[in-house]
Amino acid sequence: MDEDRLGALLRQHRQDADLTIEQLAQASGVSDRGIGDIERGVSRGPQHRTVVALADALGLDGDARTVLLRAARAGRRRSPAPALQALPLPRPVADFTGRGRERQVLGTALRRAAPGGPSPLVVVTGPPGYGKTTLGVQVARDVRDGFDDALFVDLRGVDELPVPADEVVRRVGEALAPGTTPVDPVAAGRQVQALLTGRRVLLVLDNAASEAQVRPVVPPEGPAAVLVTSRRTLAGLDGVTRVVLDRLAPPDAVALLDRIAPGRGEPGDLERLAALCDGVPLALRVAGNRVTARPGWGVAHLVQRLGADERRLDGLAAGDLRVAAAFVTSYEQLGSGAQRLFRRLGLLDAPDAGPEVASALVGADLWRTEDLLDELVDLSLLQHRPGDRYQLHDLLRLFARHELDRQEGPDGTAQVRAALDARVLGAVVALGRWFEPDLEPVASDDDLVAARGPDDAGAWLRAEAPTWTAALRRAAAHGDHARVVEVADALHWFSDLWAHGGPWLEVFSLSAAAAHALGDDRLVAVHEGYLAWVHLECRSDVTTALAHAERAERAATGTGDDRVLGWACHYLAWIRSRAGHLESAAVDARRAVHHLGAAGDREGVPQAMLALAGVLVRQGDVEGGVDVVRRTIVTLEDPRTRPRAQVAVFTDGSAQLYLAAYLALLGRWDEVHAAATRGLEVAAELGLVRTAAGGHLHRGWAALEQGDPAAAAVDLRAALALREQMRDEVGATRAAELLARAEALLGA
Incomplete structure (x- = not known):
């Protein structure tokens, strides 16, 4: 019959063309597994477009092409479904490694099978190549003694x-x-349910496509049990114990490589190869097999070959095992919209993304994009993480990029990236307005992010920082200096709220360079000032900070702009004071107060006053410093002089922290405790790490001096943890010293 001839015909044409299955797969776009199934007679009626692609790749025309297409057509008519594999459990792999937690969860659930109780149903899902079938077979062997029979259906x-x-x-x-x-x-389904009920049978359903394949054979009660593996989430199944597979942990990945290829690599090489395989079990097995199949190779040799991203997927092939082929089978099951989103997600420089960024990639509205994301998650090509984040693992990212290059080409890829960058940077500018004291957020139908307030805006800016930072980097590389400056300006006040952990060194380095490229002294002064702030506040690098502050002051002097010059003087005062140049710092601080006052800068004047207070204290006039801080707090409370937006709250937190520190020098512990507590309230409201660290330290210190070591220890432990998080060795040392005193008193 024609359908019996299809496999033999395809094999003969492939051999006549001197092609391997892998080479034909690459030429046709049909997976090597699909080709193998056709040649073995498992798939007797592949889709018409599949056979056409194979015929094109083989260069068939005339009668040869007609006969091949007719054989496939006959197979579709007479063989509606591929044959099933035998029902005995497959042989487990001898080198099974890791998955201890998953084996325990699944085994515990299956062993609960008991007469009269609900029949256990466990589902193992995960991306292609993550070892779902291998784990399912291993777990079935683990619990086999608890069942009379075990059936396996692919x-x-x-x-x-x-x-x-x-x-x-x-x-x-x-x-x-x-x-x-x-x-x-229907009658057959009822009979199967009846046959399973009351029998101790373990049914393993491997590689399920849908819930409809599973439901008819799940008995209503034990002692039978069902274990299902699937790339799809099968979210429609009820009463399920679910295990979602992730990549193997690095120690398990290294152990698996060492078991597959024992003695073929040093520990460091095994770790590097495991990382290149991204912990994906199929990739690890392929890599290990490649090493064992070549006596002259060691692990280090394969590490070198796989080092280039563009070669890695092609290099992860051994015999008929190819990592990319596993990915292709899932990719081909997606609709065209989900395929487009998947391959474009490979463009992202970030480890994960939110739905807004995904919508910018495909130019669709948020609701449609979320449907596409759900489709990718359902097929385990994308992982959904807390915070509505979506993660594409490294090897899948490489595959997505490969498909993007193949299907959309270099020009199309460049257009997608440019459109994404424009939308993302536009969103950054719009969201930054929530933190600017002199700008009101303006809603637009074109907004990428629908922020309802500064909390929403800040959360998005933090979460998507790797994406918008990469976009800013590309804007700078393309010479779009005005855009770089615009984005950095929009982030100025927000950066104060995320000083530690934010990408500010790169952001303000790029903007300072852009300002110089534009040749605008005002912009140079502003952005060199921002960069001075980064080096002092975020890096504690006084020398570099001072160099940038001096550049800012030189540029500002020629502008005739009191506001710009005032801020430049403020940065100088702040940094020179920290450097110990107190006389010049005092002059700079007073100049800053004068120029910012003349400009009517309600946000700048309190900052300059606090800088002046710090100089006075360092000069030994602690009472004078306390007086200036108290006057600053009055300025912050007066509606006529109060800064706008969140700047007032942020500055109040700083002022309270300075006040606590200066009062501590005077030993006025009740006042220290009150000021530190107010600073902690602001830190909690705005999420300010440095303010929180200082507040806990000074409140703990005050409690210690007030004779309450238990309360002191609580605050000082918090201060120590935050200082260590900030990598502030000096601050951590001081917190540790005070904590040791408190703990000594508690132990006395």
Whole structure:
């Protein structure tokens, strides 16, 4: 018959063309597994477009092409579903490694099977190549002694024609009671349910495509149990114990490589190879097999070959095992919109992304994009993480980039990236307005992010920082200096709220360079000032900070702009004071107060006053410093002089912290405690790490001096943890010293 000839015909044409299965797969775009299934007779009726692609790749025309297409057409007509594999459990792999937690969870659930109780249903899901079948078989072997029988059915969920639900029922029914299965699907389903009920059978359904394949063979009660593996989430199944596979942890990945290729690599090389394989079990097995198949190779040799991203997926192939082929089968099951989103996600420089960035990639509205993301998550090509984040693992990212280059080409890829960068940087500028004291947020139908307030805006800016920082980097590389300056300006006040952990060194380095490129002294003064702030506040590098502050002051002097000059003087005063140049710092601080006052800068004047207070204290006039801080707080409370937006709250937190520190020098501990407590309130409201660290330290110090070591220890432990988080060795040392005093008193 024609359909019996299809596999033989395809094999003959491939051999005549001197092509391996892998080479034909690459030329046609059909997976090597799909080609192998056709040649073995497993897939007798592949889709027309599949056979056309194969014929094109083989260069067939005339009668040869007609005969091949006719054989496939006959197979589709007479063989509606591929044949099933045998029902015994497959042989487990001898070198199974890791997955201890998952084995325990699944084994515990399956062992609960008992007469009269609910039949356990466990589902193992995960991306292609993550070892779902391997784990399922291993767990089935783990619990096999608790069951009288075990049946294994490959549902062929990634094939063009998965096993129909009624065929699953028929095959399970025949295994349980040969020759008795009714022809009617409904009757057959009822019989299977009855046969399973009361029998201690473990049914393993591997590679499920849908819930419909599973439901008819899940018995209502034990002692039978069902274990399902699938790339899809199968979210429609109820009463399920779910295990979602992630990559192997690095120690397990290294151990697996060492078991597959024992003695072929040093520990460091094994760790590097495991990292290049991204902890994906299939990739690790392929890599290990490649090493063992070549006596002259060591692990280090393969590490070198896989080092280039563009070669890695092609290099992860051994015999008929190819990592990319596993990815292709899932990718081909996506709709066109989800395929487009998947491959464009490979463009991102960030480890994860939110739905807004995804919508910018495909130019779709948020609701449609979320549907596409759900499709990718359902097929385990994308991982959904807390905070509504979506993660594409490294090897899948490489595959996505490969598909993007192949299907959209260099020009199309460049257009997608440019459109993404424009939307993302536009969103940064719009969201930055929530933190600017002199700008009101303006809603637009074109807004990428619908922020309802500064909390929403700040959360998005933090979460998407790797994406918008990469976009800013590209804008700078393309010479879009005005855009770089605009984005950095929009982030100025927000940076104060995220001083530690934010990308500010790169952001303000790029903007300072852009300002110089534009040749605008005012912009140079502003952005050199921002860069001075970064080096002092975020890096504690006084020398570099001072150099940038001096550049800012030189540029500002020629502008005739009191506001710009006032801020430049403020940075100088602040940094020179920290450097110990107190006389010049005092002059700079007073100049800053004068120029910012003349400009009517309500945000700048309190900052300059606090800088002046710091200089006075360092000069030994602690009472004078306290007086200036108290006058600053009055300025912050007066509606006529109060800064706008969150700047007032942020500055109040700083003022309270300075006040606590200066009062501590005078030993006025009740006042220290009150000021530190107010500073902590501001830190909690705005999420300010440095303010929180200082508040806990000074309140703990005050409690210690007031004779309450227990309360002191609580605050000082918090201060120590925050200082260590900030990598502030000096601050951590001081907190540790005070904490040691408190703990000594508690132990006395």
